[in-house]
Amino acid sequence: MPFRTLDDLDPSTPAGGKRVLLRADLNVPVRDGRITDRTRIERLCPTIRELAEKGARVIVCSHFDRPKGKRVPEMSLKPMVEALSTALGRPVAWADDCVGPEAEAAAAALKDGEVLLLENTRYHAGEEKNDPALAAGLAKLADAFVNDAFSAAHRAHASTEGVARLLPAYAGRLMEAELKALDAALGNPARPVVAIVGGAKVSTKLDLLGNLTGKVDVLVIGGAMANTFLAAQGHAMGRSLQEAEMHDTARQILDQAAAKGCEILLPLDLVVAGEFAPNAATRTVAADRVPDGMMALDVGPETVDAVEARLRRASTLVWNGPFGAFETPPFDNATVTVAQAVASLTASSGLKSIAGGGDTVSALKHAGVADRLTYVSAAGGAFLEWLEGKTLPGVAALETA
Structure with missing residues (x-):
């Protein structure tokens, strides 16, 4: 290197x-x-x-x-x-x-x-x-x-x-291990490459989404940011958290991905509730049919199956952000299920699984698999900026040429 x-x-x-x-x-x-x-x-x-x-x-x-x-x-x-x-x-x-x-x-x-x-x-x-x-x-x-x-x-x-x-x-x-893992993730990855990006807001991950559409084969979008994409496609989202002002941007990202040959996988079904509270009563509905007064707080089993199907065909996974409000059961189900599948594929089929970001690390620990992926970065902002394609000054200063 x-x-x-x-x-x-x-x-x-x-x-x-x-x-x-x-x-x-x-x-x-x-x-x-x-x-x-x-x-x-x-x-x-x-x-x-x-x-x-x-x-x-x-x-x-x-x-x-x-x-x-x-x-x-x-x-x-x-x-x-x-x-x-x-x-x-x-x-x-x-x-x-x-x-x-x-x-x-x-x-x-x-x-x-x-x-x-x-x-x-x-x-x-x-x-x-x-x-x-x-x-x-x-x-x-x-x-x-x-x-x-x-x-x-x-x-x-x-x-x-x-x-x-x-x-x-x-x-x-540690720096060497981080840089080798990130190079394996996006620099010179084994393909196909799947990226999972979750989180609350599209607006905070614009650079990340834009960079990944040109780097990966499949981009899975979860978390509340997926609600913004679904709403941008005209789907009713009830009281779900979403950014109405980002609808045009979401559509542009979808168009950009299509032009680059990157498949974007949005939720197919959602777990909804009338209140965001531990062990709240939930329903699973189609992603385009969130009832009035309800909010999407996790993705459903059909979406989990679709994600796992992509992962079984993948050689590399980059993961940043959970699927749902994992800190509050039962809205941790999708994140935990996918995390356990990733750990299993890492062990059984040689999937190179690289994950990072504060919420992601916490979610993987919650799922009990943080030590079973290929590499889990604790770097937070630096990990995110690398995925965004930005030059990191502290790394650039170490380069030999």
């Missing part, structure tokens, strides 16, 4: 291990001072361990939340020291800043194989402005830069893009 990885990084110098600045994403969910999901920490560990075991002196930097250039105690990365140390099984040192005398002294004190965590990069206003002075301050700490934060790669910040222009730059193992 057109970027350097850890395979290209010699961790040694004549004087000992290289000082390696590692951009991580430790922006993990915290409630009442406790980390509620350690997935990002655990996914970071292989890169840190590999570097440390080869003798590098690893300096970890990350943002956390949005302090907007100020020192907000509740947004300090210091609580991550213990969590990262536990996950790595080795001590982690701490510096109360990410640049300047304290950070420089802490970095200089490292011995081969040791790990240091720096304070929140967003405590400096220059981080989100990609300030050259802040980037230079970060570069001063190290001999090489490794970016393992694909989830922050869509931002041209000092710690993601700026510093990568000042030091020899490499992709960490």
